[in-house]
Amino acid sequence: MFAKAARVTIVVLGIVTAAAGLLSVGFVAGTQYQAGQRTLATGGVQVPGLTPGLLPITAAPANGGTPGDLAKTFKPFWEAWGLVHDQYVDQPVDDEKLMQGAIRGMVNALGDKHTSYLTPGEYEMLTSGLQGQLEGIGAEVDTSGEHVKIVSPLPGSPAEAAGVLPGDTILKVDGQDTTGLSGAEVILKVRGPAGTKVHLTMGREGHDQPLEFDIIRARITIPSVEGKMLDGGVAYVKINNFGEDTARDLEKALKDLRQQSPSGIVLDLRGNPGGYLDAAVEVVSQFIGDGTVMIERFGDGHEQTYTARPNGLATDLPLVVLIDEGSASASEIVAGAIQDRHRGSLVGEKSYGKGSVQTSTTLSNDEGAVKITIARWLTPDGRTIHGQGLTPDVAVVRTEADRAAGRDPQLDKALEILRK
Structure with a gap:
């Protein structure tokens, strides 16, 4: 997300x-986000194509060390860079590929599969x-x-x-x-x-x-939101992703469905890989009247709490949410908030388990971007689902045979719950 x-x-x-x-x-x-940049002048390392005495480091963070510390830390890197240019058998080498490989190696060393270097x-x-x-x-x-x-x-x-x-x-x-x-x-x-x-x-x-x-x-x-009435007077809303127009499309769908006086609503988040955080907050606000939706926890321990926005259109309707292993990130924010707030039942299979937030920063000279995990998120009760997923209140498996035959036992169970 x-x-x-x-x-x-x-x-x-x-x-x-x-x-x-x-x-x-x-x-x-x-x-x-746009990263600030500064050039750190240091001494001692001469690199092909670079001015002697300058360590070519930009966008150095405040906690990245003094210029002297950085010069010492990066000296082996620039020695290796020089050796490759001086001694590698097939010359000339591609500096752009070397640079991209170095950045990729740096972010991969963090051991976080959601933090990565992106080529242009x-x-x-x-x-x-x-x-x-x-x-x-x-x-x-x-x-x-x-x-x-x-x-x-x-x-x-x-x-x-x-x-x-x-x-x-x-x-x-x-x-x-x-x-x-x-x-x-x-x-x-x-x-x-x-x-x-x-x-x-x-x-x-x-x-x-x-x-x-x-x-x-x-x-x-790909419509972001699909809504329809099912037999028995139950509304059905499928959200395929959390994009730019999801909140607006959901509001329109709910207004249309409410005119048909539904007795309950099924919110289908199966196969939804997530998207924008603010879209998730706006979506869940349609079903939860007030209170905490999620908590964002940053590396320094600082937390930011997101609360439901007022005037939700479906806060009073009986609710069941469908999830599966393809429900990830923003989908899990919505489902997790509904589960913790006891607003409705989760039906289906355990969700994907992505409880982190990323931001992307473009690099200089049109050399792509770095996508970095900036926070973990927690459900309203303080649960982390990262690597674990959400466990449904009612577990129902939809098998390969079910799909081939057009059967949907998960939806059937949701309707059974709402019609009780």
């Missing part, structure tokens, strides 16, 4: 991010925007593991039609092994113009052999 002030978000195989390691293959994005191409992909228009197979993906994993095929997408399921991993794209490729590189290979074909080799839990899929890419429109 991304702080609104730092509008970089998730991606889609469209491809639409996320989180963060979550990507919606379409895309998610926004503005960035990757950053452009991530900042394409949660605008709901994309060309590709239509699947939300998680790029944090060795292989890109499908979080959820988008409703009505080529991926869904081909039989791709949540949890599938992309092993090959058009015959090319994806091992060792970044998530962004895999996504770019899966993307393509509408009407063209891509061949995917996928791994699936419980299957000894990989599965093969030929998928025709398409132009896909």
Whole structure:
């Protein structure tokens, strides 16, 4: 999930991010924090192409050490840089690739899969925007593991039609092994113009052999919010992501549904990888009258509490929320607040477990960006769900056979609860 002030978000195989390691293959994005910059003058290290006596460090944080400390710390780096330029067999070396590799290594050393360096191409992909228009197979993906994993095929997408399921991993794209490729590189290979074909080799839990899929890419429109009345007078609202227009679209959907006097409401967050923090706060405010929605905890121990905004349109309706392993980040903020505040029941499967907030800062010379975890978030009762997920109040599994047959036992259970 991304702080609104730092509008970089998730991606889609469209491809639409996320989180963060979550990507919606379409895309998610926004503005960035701008880092202040200063140049630190030090002595002693001469680097090819640089003025002797200057240590080329910019945007140094206040706690990054004195110029002398930094000179000592970075001396081995610049020695290695010089040795590569002087001694590597295949000259000239590509300074840009060396620089990008150094930054990537630095952030990877933090051991946080949600903190990463984005090349210019990757950053452009991530900042394409949660605008709901994309060309590709239509699947939300998680790029944090060795292989890109499908979080959820988008409703009505080529991926869904081909039989791709949540949890599938992309092993090959058009015959090319994806091992060792970044998530962004895999996504770019899966993307393509509408009407063209891509061949995917996928791994699936419980299957000894990989599965093969030929998928025709398409132009896909992803509505942020979908609402309708179900039999029995129950309203149903599906939120696909938390983007720029989600709060507005949800308000419109709820106004339309309330005119039909629903007896209760099902809020479906399954397969929703998250998005903007402020969108999550606005969404949950439609269902919770007041009080704490979430708590943000920063590295220095400082906390910021987010409270529900007034005049929610569905604070009085019986409520059930559907979640699954594809419900992440902003989805978990909404579900966690509803669970802690005893506003409604969670039905389905354990959620993804992403309890952190990222911001993205662009780097100088159009050299991409660094996405950094700036805080952890807690539910209103102070629970952390990072790496654990939310446990539903009523556990119901939707199997591969259920999906193939068009059955939805999770929705059936939600309706049963509301009709009691």
